[in-house]
Amino acid sequence: QHSPNIVLRRIQPSDLEVLERIHGELFPIRYESEFFHNVVNGRDIIAWGAVDRSRPGSQNDELIGFITARVVSARESEIGDLLRYDSSSIEQVLVYILTLGVVKAYRNHGIATELIQEVINYASSILTCRGVYLHVIAYNDRAIRLYKTMSFKCVRRLQNFYYIKGQHYDSYLFVHYVNGG
Template identity: 35%
Template sequence: MAAGPSGWIEGPIPDQVELPPATESEATGADDYLPRSSSSAMPDPNAASVPRLKARVHRRFSTADVCATIPLSEVRFRPLQASDLEEMMTLHTEWFPVSYDQAFYDKSVNGQLFSLVAIHSAASQSAGSSSSEEPEESLLGMITMSTFCEHHGEDIKHILGGECEDLCKRKKSSGPVSDAEEGQAAQNTGNTGQLAYILTLGVCDAFRRRGLAKELIRRSIAHVDHNMPEVLAVYLHVVTYNQAAIRLYESTSFTCIEHFPSFYFLHGSHYDSFLYALYLHGGHPPWKWRFRNLWSLGLPTTWRKWLVTAWSSLWQSDADKRVQDSDP
């Protein structure tokens, strides 16, 4: 689900399940001294189910004051890799009120899904450490994105106005293809479909409000723009109470295309979703959305009547032509 600064909540991917409330033993366990997540994706930030901050990054960056000493020029960007798996899973637990299945994490770190992670490196300062040691990398934030039809098949009609099998011009294999082969083909050709779906976006608690989430979005969109000419829109779902996420996406030129009632079920309650999209490579919203938007702008009655008449005439003309073509 798409998101909002640091604890965005994006559209769910398959087999996403709700996190259970914290048990009594968890609530009174050894981690009680740890602060809780301040993710804007959480439906109730004061609930016992809000997770504690256990990721490694918090050992180095426990407060915003510490992070403030790090200029953004020292932050580097790269794809996720296998060594990031444990930290990625821990951070996603802190950021989102849902649990993602293992396949999502595996595909993210092995390159089958697009990913971009913001990192900061620092040599270990512990006693006896050698200057030749590899610098410790801290994951400050990350974004994951998919162009696979399995993720956008149900949304594409709202974004582009057609069905996935008609719009996505993917090469069909003559035989069965493994997940690894399909992922590698996606990396090599970038031709899995006409939509790029932002699955998750998050920034660690202490590094928020520094512009990092916006930079992750900017770089991801630039990648799609330069390397995936077949993709006509980047899109996401965001829970309607996540105002921080909504402000973020609107500030990066995303447009609200649709509203889905009761899209999420989080901590025992239903929540609505907004679908936001950013169009690229000549892509545009469906005529239905554009017509509805024009109507909502308060067009004068005369123009409204003209538009309705013109639309009806075009539809009737097309219908008459289909009838004529079908006559023997």
């Protein structure tokens, strides 16, 4: 067993193929090809990947984990009502995590924790940002435990939010407040 050397970096156009493949492996939901193009080209989406520098050859730069997110207007978001009232005219924003995943062989090494922390740091660096939020399917205990460990609070349960292979599933909405949000 070799010891991994995990490094985080921004996602780039050359990640397209691997990013699309591991999303397909990790999620029950299909994403449009346009989504992946937007992610790797940074069009309205910010994304970080994890790579293992100890892998041989070009694999040392191949994604083994990813997190994708988008900056949204707090007022127009579905949790605008939960934020502290702000009388200034400056528009507040939130960071919405779209997808997060780590391939099986690399789980329970803290990689998702690091990816989420990267997004929290990014959100905190935006002075007008009040929080990071996400949806998670109600049966995903592993992810839910991780969000709670990282001080995300469950603020809502959304009935039948997901529709997968003819079945409806609820989702939880989790928020991690930043900058006094």
